Amino acid sequence: MNLQKELNPQQCKVVTTTEGPVLVLAGAGSGKTRSVIYRTAYLINEKKINPWNILVVTFTNKAARELKDRLENTFGISARSLWIGTFHSVCTRILRYEEKSLPFNSNFSIYDESDQKSVIKKVYKKLDVDPKKFPPGKVREIISRQKNSLILPKDFFNFNESNYFSETTHKIYKAYQNFLSVNNALDFDDLLMYTAILFHDNAKVRKKYEKKFQYVMIDEYQDTNYAQFKIINLIAKNHQNLCVVGDDDQAIYSWRGADIRNILSFEADYKNVIKIKLEQNYRSPKSFLDAANSLIRNNTERHKKVLWTDISSSEKPELVKLENENKEAEYVAREISQLQSLGKSLNECVVLYRTNAQSRVFENAFSLQKIRYQIVGGVNFYQRKEVKDILAYLKVLVNPADEESFLRIINVPSRGIGKMTIDKLSASKLENNSTYFDAIQKKKTYLSGKQERSIAELVSKLKKWKADSEKIPVTVLTKNIIEEFEFIDYYEKSKDPKDISRSENIREFIAATEEFSENYENDTGEQPVLIDFLQQISLQTDLDNVDEDEETVKLMTMHNAKGLEFDNVYIVGVEDGLLPHSRSMDTLHNLEEERRLLYVAITRAKKSVKLCYTRHRRYFDTVLTSLPSRFLLEIDEQYIKKEDNTFIESKVPRIKTGKYQKSIILESQKYFNIGQKIKHDKFGEGMILDVSGSGNDAKLTISFSNGKLKKIIGTFVKTI
DNA sequence: TTAAGTATGCTTTTT
DNA sequence: GCATACTTAA
Numbered sequence: 073m074n075l076q077k078e079l080n081p082q083q084c085k086v087v088t089t090t091e092g093p094v095l096v097l098a099g100a101g102s103g104k105t106r107s108v109i110y111r112t113a114y115l116i117n118e119k120k121i122n123p124w125n126i127l128v129v130t131f132t133n134k135a136a137r138e139l140k141d142r143l144e145n146t147f148g149i150s151a152r153s154l155w156i157g158t159f160h161s162v163c164t165r166i167l168r169y170e171e172k173s174l175p176f177n178s179n180f181s182i183y184d185e186s187d188q189k190s191v192i193k194k195v196y197k198k199l200d201v202d203p204k205k206f207p208p209g210k211v212r213e214i215i216s217r218q219k220n221s222l223i224l225p226k227d228f229f230n231f232n233e234s235n236y237f238s239e240t241t242h243k244i245y246k247a248y249q250n251f252l253s254v255n256n257a258l259d260f261d262d263l264l265m266y267t268a269i270l271f272h273d274n275a276k277v278r279k280k281y282e283k284k285f286q287y288v289m290i291d292e293y294q295d296t297n298y299a300q301f302k303i304i305n306l307i308a309k310n311h312q313n314l315c316v317v318g319d320d321d322q323a324i325y326s327w328r329g330a331d332i333r334n335i336l337s338f339e340a341d342y343k344n345v346i347k348i349k350l351e352q353n354y355r356s357p358k359s360f361l362d363a364a365n366s367l368i369r370n371n372t373e374r375h376k377k378v379l380w381t382d383i384s385s386s387e388k389p390e391l392v393k394l395e396n397e398n399k400e401a402e403y404v405a406r407e408i409s410q411l412q413s414l415g416k417s418l419n420e421c422v423v424l425y426r427t428n429a430q431s432r433v434f435e436n437a438f439s440l441q442k443i444r445y446q447i448v449g450g451v452n453f454y455q456r457k458e459v460k461d462i463l464a465y466l467k468v469l470v471n472p473a474d475e476e477s478f479l480r481i482i483n484v485p486s487r488g489i490g491k492m493t494i495d496k497l498s499a500s501k502l503e504n505n506s507t508y509f510d511a512i513q514k515k516k517t518y519l520s521g522k523q524e525r526s527i528a529e530l531v532s533k534l535k536k537w538k539a540d541s542e543k544i545p546v547t548v549l550t551k552n553i554i555e556e557f558e559f560i561d562y563y564e565k566s567k568d569p570k571d572i573s574r575s576e577n578i579r580e581f582i583a584a585t586e587e588f589s590e591n592y593e594n595d596t597g598e599q600p601v602l603i604d605f606l607q608q609i610s611l612q613t614d615l616d617n618v619d620e621d622e623e624t625v626k627l628m629t630m631h632n633a634k635g636l637e638f639d640n641v642y643i644v645g646v647e648d649g650l651l652p653h654s655r656s657m658d659t660l661h662n663l664e665e666e667r668r669l670l671y672v673a674i675t676r677a678k679k680s681v682k683l684c685y686t687r688h689r690r691y692f693d694t695v696l697t698s699l700p701s702r703f704l705l706e707i708d709e710q711y712i713k714k715e716d717n718t719f720i721e722s723k724v725p726r727i728k729t730g731k732y733q734k735s736i737i738l739e740s741q742k743y744f745n746i747g748q749k750i751k752h753d754k755f756g757e758g759m760i761l762d763v764s765g766s767g768n769d770a771k772l773t774i775s776f777s778n779g780k781l782k783k784i785i786g787t788f789v790k791t792i
Numbered sequence: 793t794t795a796a797g798t799a800t801g802c803t804t805t806t807t
Numbered sequence: 808g809c810a811t812a813c814t815t816a817a
Contacts, residue, residue: 161807489794613807631804654804692808802811
């Protein structure tokens, strides 16, 4: 390894500083991933550390895959015994290994967001909760936030004020957890929460992993939440060999519980931290960085950093005004067509938007211009109805207690089982205190002849497949199920044109099982079993399914673009209400996150970047007049290219909502957030658990490090 | 009792 | 503009 030749001095320092806590503040395009790869290789090849003593946590599965590939291809390191993965996949692995120390067995199902909502709705029926008063989506978010903060139902009122709303929420949370436990299921947040609790409560297990993971690296540290912080802290606090890499300017997941303060207070959380800044950008021309810098400096919550570059180019980010969203899509399609005729690859073009719904007009325009494209995100492949149906069959085979999945398949394909029959089964299930699977076999007498026969048939098939699942490959099993119920034929025969793509999706699903098996064998040298497949795809995102071999323009949200780079970037819908999104401009904190989102988008570009906005935009069935994003006005004019009349209609965006005006006032004030660390003259240091009200005089619920919980007005505390 | 047909309501971002 | 929830027919 010739580090000096291949890396700059700061990157070298990241790679060779292997002992003790290291904080790497890495700007966009500064070779962050490169440094992580070299550091891993250095640990193994030069420091002779065993691969199995290293843990690397990435933000996406795709990043993990790339890391593994590059270690193998560039450094000849077998990634088999290395632990590289996302928090969720690493935790899943740990939870499966540590079955005997946990209240669930290792065949657990992983519930996605729609499963979660469905469970919540069921819980409502039992508790007689009105979904209008307690929207399931909102309650799901609240539960998620509790879990990300490691607040179990039993601790709920230590952290939440007691009132009608919170008492009901607590009841729902408790019943929800109970339901999951009966179904041997975990949601995404449980994967993190149970791992953190396991490490916290079980010293024996913690020591095992502390010893195993002697060197820990975390990428995208700015987007970790409290549970993730805790997991890592419990592993690393004794040996302190922890290297975190991140960029506070690219923190865009606070809505998911990520706490930017994890990176901001790293130096306080660990001792003698070595801080390294990577400020040289190897991706974008100077004017792109200047524009991005002039935008991001409007944020108050950040570490100051100066990104610089050697790349010179006369190209500037270009502002483009269009009449409406259709014209916007046509414009982008035309531009890309032109690039294509110049021999440029479609793979180097990306369209970035704030919301998934914006993709539709681009699909139309690209089809019309015969430009091949792939949409990343939106409805995840594995969330599609037809795919989820087949998945539900597989899940039931692995985890018969999984009621969610069982009820999904009981009448798919239609076999004459309706609501009444299911109600009867539920009653029998309750009586016997068993799973549906067992209930059906024990007491069939409740049912009429027709229903009983069709259920008996289903059960016998499931039993056979369950036995099969231990012997035959995943692909064969999946094919058997699909053929048995003629799923493909069913959709192909349908008149609805959408069903054609459903049949294609099912074929694709079969292909996916095959691909999985191949990869699994390559990675581990072992044959996968069904549960391996199910748990892996539960954690897969759309980004992981992008077909790299096919030359296509990519369409994705700005969130999905994190960590990626493209020659030509089209940022569309840069309008007030969309970016910043109308639901994210009520507070300074939210507004700053939106600004970071645009910052991330601009810094993806290597050769060209266009910022598009429209005069009019259709929402549902009405056409609204749109205004350019307020962020566009913040970018220093000298760094961008624009037509003379751009902005002629409004120099300053109108402030539409009273809420935003409030946030302007807030700008000059202190602002509090859940999870923020503070100091009080009398009680010492603590963390904010809840904020009610806003600004300086918000009421804060604070957990102090001496263990006391207090409610204090914001004016009495200092942020640290 | 189930299946098909019709009205409604919701869309920020995702592991 | 699409998926879910309710209504009606068989």
